[in-house]
Amino acid sequence: xxxxxxxxxxxxxxxxxxxxxxxxxxxxxxxxxxxxxxQLFAALLGDKVEGLxxxxxxxxxxxxxxxxxxxxGVYRTLPYARVLTKLVGEHKPYILLFGASNVGRDLGPRxxxxxxxxxxxxxxxxxxxxxxxxxxxxxxxxxxxxxRPAFGGNLIATIVNPQHRPQMATVxxxxxxxxxxxxxxxxxxxxxxxxxxxxxxxxxxxxxELRESKVKLKEATTIVAGGMGVGGPDExxxxxxxxxxxxxxxxASRAAVDAGFISKEHQVGQTGTTVRxxxxxxxxxxxxxxxxxxxxxxxxxxxxxTDPEAPIFQIAHYKIVGDLKEVIPLxxxxxxxxxx
Amino acid sequence: MxxxxxxxxxQVPDTKNITGDAMxxxxxxxxxxxxxxxxxxxxxxxxxxxxVKDLHGGEVIALSMGPFNAAEVLRESLYRGxxxxxxxxxxxxxxxxxxxxxxxxxxxxKTIEKKWGAVDLVFAGRQAIDGDTAQVGPQxxxxxxxxxxxxxxxxxxxxxxxxxxxxxxxxxxxVVRCSLPCLLTVVASANEPxxxxxxxxxEYKLASxxxxxxxxxxxxPSFGSEEALGAxxxxxxxxxxxxxxxxxxxxxxxxxxxxxxxxxxxVNFVVLExxxxxxxxxxxxxxxxxxxxxVSEYIIG
Numbered sequence: 001x002x003x004x005x006x007x008x009x010x011x012x013x014x015x016x017x018x019x020x021x022x023x024x025x026x027x028x029x030x031x032x033x034x035x036x037x038x039q040l041f042a043a044l045l046g047d048k049v050e051g052l053x054x055x056x057x058x059x060x061x062x063x064x065x066x067x068x069x070x071x072x073g074v075y076r077t078l079p080y081a082r083v084l085t086k087l088v089g090e091h092k093p094y095i096l097l098f099g100a101s102n103v104g105r106d107l108g109p110r111x112x113x114x115x116x117x118x119x120x121x122x123x124x125x126x127x128x129x130x131x132x133x134x135x136x137x138x139x140x141x142x143x144x145x146x147x148r149p150a151f152g153g154n155l156i157a158t159i160v161n162p163q164h165r166p167q168m169a170t171v172x173x174x175x176x177x178x179x180x181x182x183x184x185x186x187x188x189x190x191x192x193x194x195x196x197x198x199x200x201x202x203x204x205x206x207x208x209e210l211r212e213s214k215v216k217l218k219e220a221t222t223i224v225a226g227g228m229g230v231g232g233p234d235e236x237x238x239x240x241x242x243x244x245x246x247x248x249x250x251x252a253s254r255a256a257v258d259a260g261f262i263s264k265e266h267q268v269g270q271t272g273t274t275v276r277x278x279x280x281x282x283x284x285x286x287x288x289x290x291x292x293x294x295x296x297x298x299x300x301x302x303x304x305x306t307d308p309e310a311p312i313f314q315i316a317h318y319k320i321v322g323d324l325k326e327v328i329p330l331x332x333x334x335x336x337x338x339x340x
Numbered sequence: 341m342x343x344x345x346x347x348x349x350x351q352v353p354d355t356k357n358i359t360g361d362a363m364x365x366x367x368x369x370x371x372x373x374x375x376x377x378x379x380x381x382x383x384x385x386x387x388x389x390x391x392v393k394d395l396h397g398g399e400v401i402a403l404s405m406g407p408f409n410a411a412e413v414l415r416e417s418l419y420r421g422x423x424x425x426x427x428x429x430x431x432x433x434x435x436x437x438x439x440x441x442x443x444x445x446x447x448x449x450k451t452i453e454k455k456w457g458a459v460d461l462v463f464a465g466r467q468a469i470d471g472d473t474a475q476v477g478p479q480x481x482x483x484x485x486x487x488x489x490x491x492x493x494x495x496x497x498x499x500x501x502x503x504x505x506x507x508x509x510x511x512x513x514x515v516v517r518c519s520l521p522c523l524l525t526v527v528a529s530a531n532e533p534x535x536x537x538x539x540x541x542x543e544y545k546l547a548s549x550x551x552x553x554x555x556x557x558x559x560x561p562s563f564g565s566e567e568a569l570g571a572x573x574x575x576x577x578x579x580x581x582x583x584x585x586x587x588x589x590x591x592x593x594x595x596x597x598x599x600x601x602x603x604x605x606x607v608n609f610v611v612l613e614x615x616x617x618x619x620x621x622x623x624x625x626x627x628x629x630x631x632x633x634x635v636s637e638y639i640i641g
Binding site: 077078081101102103105106108109110112113114116117118119120121122131133145146150151155156157158159160161162163164199202203204205206207208209210211212213222246270271278279299300302304313316317318319320321322323326327330331333334335337338 | 353355437438439442470471472473474475476477478479481482483485487488489490491504508509510511512513514515516517518519522600601602603604605606607608616617618619620621622623624626627628630631632633634635637639640
């Protein structure tokens with residue numbers, strides 16, 4: 001019997017609101033299912049979330065698997081893992097995708113471990129392709145090629161999961177593009193029963209404090225980002241000032257965040273936010289793969305760096321070899337004069 | 341009430357400071373050229389475990405899996421306050437992905453329980469800087485059949501067999517109550533890891549695995565022989581336990597390459613296709629020309 005090649009997306013929602021990353025994955029999942037000539041399933045878990053089904057069908061789901069239960073109201077690892085593991089065990093999908101959010105990165109590995117299948121974190125691209133195993137002298141057709149920067153972002157690795165199913169991957173928000181919903185699409189909703197064991201309820205959420213992130217990198221049309229070359233937290237004021245003048249948002253490289261120059265919310269890159277602004281100014285950022293993975297698709301890139309060999313220059317449209325502490329004030333001056 | 345904690349620690353190549361010779365011409369990693377460091381967030385995990393011990397008593401056992409060199413991070417753990425250290429090292433474990441690693445670690449934790457008693461808490465760093473997967477923690481919890489608290493920022497209360505902890509969400513935080521035993525993965529913002537204590541550095545300077553004794557003897561020739569040194573170390577409980585896959589009862593087909601569902605299909609250096617770029621001088625005239633171009637191309641303004 002040939003295996004089914006269905007693609008599943010775990011749908012993340014909070015209080016009935018769909019996570020952006022899940023919608024992005026529906027678009028990618030639809031594409032993968034079309035390539036495989038198979039079906040796209042959305043696994044929707046929660047309490048009183050039936051109202052989200054039409055949206056998921058419009059986003060490409062052939063089937064929404066709907067698991068509703070009061071114990072699934074607020075995300076908790078064990079009840080969610082119980083339901084999802086059982087569903088996957090019954091339906092045996094070919095591919096299972098999660099957002100690389102705190103929820104997806106909590107649930108994905110738990111489920112992968114229970115299913116004893118492989119999981120690749122923070123993929124920056126997913127493709128369907130063949131894999132030739134030299135050791136087994138065998139070619140696996142139409143596997144999920146899970147592509148991600150590796151080794152601190154210094155290499156790009158393609159990971160495959162040839163023998164185990166489902167092939168699982170997590171993808172960060174903003175990496176995949178969200179398609180337009182199509183209200184005329186048809187799909188079905190399949191309600192699934194939930195049963196829990198006492199041990200699944202070992203953890204209770206006592207309280208939650210939610211805050212809107214003030215940093216809106218994803219939506220920003222202009223981003224001025226600083227890296228190690230900025231020098232320190234105080235010196236980041238220069239980057240902020242230029243961003244302010246351009247009406248843009250402040251970004252940062254992972255190195256600058258790790259060094260404590262600026263908070264993690266500002267981080268652009270594979271393990272931060274993926275952005276596609278109209279203008280991206282990289283100041284004092286060398287441009288590791290892991291950073292470029294998050295900004296290379298910006299419409300125009302200006303790079304300022306003292307090192308003429310910095311990799312960032314290779315993807316920059318405008319390059320300035322110089323010290324950002326001199327260049328940024330010059331830019332601000334020129335901008336102010338232009339505005340006069 | 342005292343708690344027995346296990347802290348998962350990993351020695352990682354310092355991926356933040358990669359130099360040119362870290363890569364071979366074939367594009368593979370030259371690990372020898374990279375300095376090895378204590379995975380940063382594992383230090384936060386260790387600190388959280390040590391704070392539990394400071395407050396409630398009990399013991400902290402540092403556990404690592406890796407080559408013999410990884411004994412270094414275990415010694416560092418002892419210097420900071422861990423009571424015992426265990427290294428799982430076996431050629432058969434080479435090539436383990438996160439699934440195979442978590443299986444071996446869960447076997448090691450079960451072995452710790454058999455030898456030293458029930459484990460109440462397992463701590464791990466949120467993720468390691470060489471892989472950034474954040475998978476080994478949750479997968480180890482699953483293998484042990486215990487709940488997990490990922491992205492832990494603080495232990496707010498520990499009472500009997502119940503823990504109250506705060507964890508980070510994507511947009512906020514939540515406080516959770518959980519029964520013990522459980523596993524926590526700890527984020528960098530959780531605490532400021534304590535430095536190694538000078539007193540403990542002296543106390544544990546001979547802490548080692550058998551494979552390190554030869555080099556130790558050269559540093560401390562007064563012991564006369566490796567046997568005498570080994571006996572001295574054993575007598576004072578300075579052994580870093582070295583366990584093989586067989587010692588922890590791990591099944592061969594679930595570790596190393598055999599136990600790893602994921603395979604690396606290929607590894608690429610990214611060949612950057614140079615974008616057509618214009619260079620501007622870092623002078624007032626140069627920057628003015630750039631701004632003029634941005635405005636005329638409708639990129640800004």
